Amino acid sequence: MLKINNLTATVNEGAMTILNGLSLDIPAGEVHAIMGPNGAGKSTLSYVLTGRDGYDVTGGSVEYMGKNLLDMEPEERAAAGLFLSFQYPLEIPGVPTMTFLRTAVNAQLKARGAEELSAPEFLKKARKIAADLKIKPDMLKRPLNVGFSGGEKKRMEIFQMMMLEPKFIVMDETDSGLDVDAMRIVADGVNALRSPDRGMLVITHYQRLLDYIVPDKVHVLVAGRIAESGDADLAKKLEAEGYDAYAA
């Protein structure tokens, strides 16, 4: 579903190479985890995949559902079902959460040539998902993420994800800032989205999230490339031993 081949990418107008020959293949239906030390390039990978300005691909390729992902604008990638749960979700001052999300949902439907959701349909769906995620209805009226706590922002990412029903999900340290209860709620949401035609890439610094979202494969990202791959047990080993063994 997502095939990353020998990808290199720079930041700072090419002054720093962050991704350095990264290859990864995630078939539909699978959940892969990426773990790695701070500064390894995990968030950079998430931004390169979603097309953020300032992250320049200098080599390699990314194929997403048979298309050249790197040719597409960020909003085209989103409409094609690619979703990123941000490590640091942005605040959108003055735009109520519901307005924002309705605009996003309908923009994606429109881009796919589908009919837009009516206001009542949208509201009904939003209420149900908010209740599942224990998000207070009051929060949905406030400008998106403005004044929200770290944990609330992360929960709001999952709320958006469940509303948008993406095909391929990248989660960048969604667990940071969440207590155990919140993590369980978030994991239930994510697990509910697991399906044979959906792929997921779960980026995390700690193993604990992977107790709740059990991955099919675990990759270790160090210095911009995959240093080792294995099954879910690899996460436990990393938790015990750290990343020192991969030091360059």
Added chain:
Amino acid sequence: MPTQPNLTEAETRLGGALPHRRVEAWKWTDVRNSVKETASGLVSACEPVFELPSDLSVNRAVNTAKDHAMGTLAHNFSGESYLIDVPAGYQSIDVVRLSGLSAGHARIFIKLGKSAELTVIEDHRSDEAGFVNIEVNYDLGEGASLTRTMTHRDHAQSTRIVTSQINAWASAKVIQHALSFGGGLSRLETNVAALGEGLNAQIHGAYLLNDQRHTDMTSYIDLGAPDGVIRQTVKGVVTDKARGVFQGKFHVRRPAQHTDAEMRHDALMLSDTSEIRAKPELEIYADDVECAHGNTLGALDESALFYMRQRGIPLKEARALLTEAFVAEVFDDLAEDRRDDFMTDIRTWLEANS
């Protein structure tokens, strides 16, 4: 001392000098340079159109000239002034609508008696190039309350100067919201004088300008009595080669103790070639007051735009949504139907210019 240049042909026809960039208060809005002698309305009277509640009427009268350049011109070329006398205690669900201000000079006097309440909706608009010079005077009796909105959109080659003087006696209230889409050169100037204690003045505005349009929102709040509460929020959005000007001054005289005044001007520049000129000023002689002012200038937040695009919102729409949110704040507490009208105009502008 700079020598005064010879009168331009337009000024010769007018019989006197127009404000120009070497006059401090007009340094960013050079009327002399923008007015051609052929401009329609240059030396003729404007005929405003009034829609009034049935129990109010418009009279004509000769009034003395104002002691500023545009006031003198308005006096010389407008013919008799228009006068509306609103009796003490007046209340109405109907509003006063003022339109037809598309070319020429006019002087309008609206006088609110004690505790009178009035809503005035002013439409400053032209579809053809021309020269417009409007003087609007409000006199607010004790405890009177004026709710005023102004919408402004001119032809790209027009020049418009609107000078408002609002004199407020004790406990008067004025809530003003102005929305400008600019013109060739335009200035909406609002001067408020607190003649009695306890003035409550909210002088808000927004301008959204494209092409080479120019709007100048200048205000001067002269506080000569205690216990005034002043709020001012002006937001600007400029793109292409447009130019926005904000000049705001709170003048807190010695008797104006316990004045509580806040001024904000925030502008968004959507292009590298657009311009903002801002001069917020506080001049304070009273010692027991709370006065603050702020002025910011910025661009749309690139990270927020990326976040929105990642959710599938196309760039143009994301820009429009963020800009709308930025401007909308000015009109938060406007009556709903007027707010809806303003927001519709703003969205139309954003669709064309984001």
